[in-house]
Amino acid sequence: MTSTESEKLRRLYDIYEQPMYRIAYAILGDCDAAEDSVSEAFLRVMKHLKRIGEPDSPKTKKFIIKVIRSTSIEQYRRRRHFYNSEAPIDADTLQIADDSVDIEREVFARQPAEILDCLTNEERRLLMLRCGYGLSWREIAERLSVSEAAARKRFERIKKRLITMKGEPDDESFKIT
Numbered sequence: 001m002t003s004t005e006s007e008k009l010r011r012l013y014d015i016y017e018q019p020m021y022r023i024a025y026a027i028l029g030d031c032d033a034a035e036d037s038v039s040e041a042f043l044r045v046m047k048h049l050k051r052i053g054e055p056d057s058p059k060t061k062k063f064i065i066k067v068i069r070s071t072s073i074e075q076y077r078r079r080r081h082f083y084n085s086e087a088p089i090d091a092d093t094l095q096i097a098d099d100s101v102d103i104e105r106e107v108f109a110r111q112p113a114e115i116l117d118c119l120t121n122e123e124r125r126l127l128m129l130r131c132g133y134g135l136s137w138r139e140i141a142e143r144l145s146v147s148e149a150a151a152r153k154r155f156e157r158i159k160k161r162l163i164t165m166k167g168e169p170d171d172e173s174f175k176i177t
Contacts, residue, residue: 001046001049005049005050008049008052008055009042009045009046009049011055012042012045012052012055012060012064013042015055015056016055016061016064017038019064019065020037020038020041020064020068021034021035021038023065023068023069023072024037024038024041024068024071024072027069027072027073027076028072028075028076028079033075033079034072036075037068037071037072037075038068040071040075041064041067041068041071041072044067044071045064045067048063118165119158122144123154123158125144126140126144126151126154126155126158127155127158129143129144130155137151137152
């Protein structure tokens, strides 16, 4: 990429990044997905950078809007397809899911603030993704950037610790060292 093209791309980014984000967010309804869509759109714009005239021109603006709209719509369709596909369910997954509901009912109902205070941010996030939002292990693994097995194992460890804390909230086992 030449310095002229690099400067043109920087100007395009400065001018259109926020409007592109707003368009993507309006289509996707999710901040992270909108940011991903803007990034993907700029990668597409880079491929056609030589064909783009002045960054401030109406023709360029029309092109940029077309790219972000198509990118966002494609991403929306991919996400819809991904979230509508069913994950394979095995006996272990069902057992852990059933236990998580019991934990939520029995432990969190008693002293949620104290329990959540003893967990790390990562553990709280894992618990919320599984118990609060009911996401599959695959979805949790993607969001936490770990394998499905690691997500399950971390959840098991949290579950065991919460079960031991359940009876005695003032116990030393309640605190994480």
